[in-house]
Amino acid sequence: MAATRRNGPLERQRARLYWPFLAPALLVYGLLFLAPIAYSAWTSLYRWDGMGEMQWKGLDNYRVLWHDPAFATSIGNTLKILVVGGLITFLCSFLLTLLLREMRAKFFARSVLFFPNLVNAMVFGAVAGFLFSPDGPVNVVLGWLGVDAPKWLGSDNVFALIIATLIWTATGYYTTIIMAAVDQIPPYLYEAAALEGATAWQRLRHVTIPLAWDVITVCAVLWTVSSVKVFELILLFGGGNAGNPPAQTWTTAVYVYTAAFPTSSVPRLGLASAAALVSLVMVGLFTVLLRRIMRREPIQGMS
Template identity: 50%
Template sequence: MFWPFLLPALVVYTIFMIAPTVASFWVSLYSWDGIGEMKWRGLGNFELLWRDEVFHSALWNTFVILVGVGLAVFAFSFALTMVLRDMAGKRFARAVLFFPSIVSPIVLAIFWGFLFQQRGLLDSFLHGVGFSSTPNLLGEHLWLIVCMGMIWMSTGLYVTIIMAGVDQIPPYLYEECELAGASAWQRFRYVTFPLTWDVISTAMVLWTVSSLKIFDFILAFGGTTNDLPPVGVWNTALFVYGKTFGGRAPTYQLGYASASAAVTLIAIIVLVALLRRLNSRDAVQL
């Protein structure tokens, strides 16, 4: 009987995960500020979301993170993996790349903002080499800077994951490819990619879930209103926070925020299910 061993974990999971999720779906059907009377709205909150331009912008930004930033992260991860695979000092380089993944995103965001802000590190360097004026990158190109920061802080983790799969490939396969005159692209296409597919599929699911929940890194680029960044860089997670605790009147809209959180959760479930189905191909066995 395995149930007695699973029961404690199931109880904890139900209390801290399933019950709050169900409660959030229930609250999304009401208009509620968290303290006063709950007023039934049915699907009214979801209808309002359909017409909310800020939510549309947050959805688009979330899509950009999922697809655009994700493609950049995986492209850089594969490129760095191929460079580091046979390089001396591979473990040290991998540790340096992995370091941002274990540092608080708030700390990384503060450093990243200081790097690009006016009179920051980059601005001081450009002035030092002769540029008299530099653009306000955190004002004019804030969303681009935020996306670049997410690529920087995420790449090391996926280099480690992909390299773990690449390290399992026998070296003689690459030697045979070189003897056959295969190019670097052919070695990647016919050897590296197929033999690391199981690792790649797992990494894709991990990125899908984590990218839809990115919050603190963007939040750290706060503006002057309630320490929230401009709505133009909000994703769905920050939209939920902003509608609940401030940044855009009226605030304390727990029902409306719960509706947006429900939409995000449904999107995660659908995307992960699609990925698992698309990635259902069998891994190549050696």
């Protein structure tokens, strides 16, 4: 009977329509994503400035990356954003979820929290340059309090300021997504937990997080992908009219940019392609690992 159903007319019709419906999406995906990746992989094996003849280098570009301290720094900074920034962002999101679920004006609060995502990164760079400049309002207030103001935009402090800005802008975004999942949790589950004497933290731990786990997993994957692409904030905070930001603040995305568009040397598109491929492999491995770590059996009986 099962074999008959699998080979029935409806199943045969579905099989005939499968590829005609799927082919356009595969074609677009291949042209816009797979083809550029393949071209980058091919370019990474050459020395090329984008204008002259391409010179075969094999794996030399990858050897240069292996021994380049700037690339090691960019990998380390990217991991700091991924791990440290991610942990603080999701901790703040969980705490805000705990507060917003009981708040009357939670929809207005969500809009306020989400607002930084609507603002262009250039605005943050301009505002930071005004607030944290040596003669800016922050240092003036600290001077009134008798505190020696640090060099906020100096090479030793600017990366911490960048991470803080990323956390501030991302917290509202992920809080909004998690709260959308929390809104689907039946209220009687919270009522039952409250009757059993569960505290707000226990309700968050044993009701909210388990039932919103699938959405939290998606948010974690989104953060992993976005952390590898952090670029404009570093360029705005650390850069300037003189050139690129200091190497202490580079991420892999900034390293690719500086290799492809240097300010005082010949472009190295082969090296930039190699660095981009390493970043792609890194984010792919982290995404797969994260999905495996966060995999759980679905919870039934929510309806």
